[in-house]
């Protein structure tokens with residue numbers, strides 16, 4: 001699959017960290033499966049990966065004070 005951002009890179013399966021700020025809290029979901037561009041590093045998440053991110057984000061908001069880090 002060609003990258004739609006830089007249009008030159010090839011997207012290859014790998015893992016990446018997903019960082020998001022929700023309700024003024026930094027949520028980092030580590031080691032999420034994604035297709036990652038070998039040129040610009042853009043990550044493409046599958047539907048399953050997005051569901052996983054949502055689940056982990058919900059957990060983080062329930063359990064954390066400020067910053068929550070996850071290790072799979």
Ligand SMILES: [Zn+2]
Nearest residue numbers: 003006037040
């Ligand atoms: Zn790219």
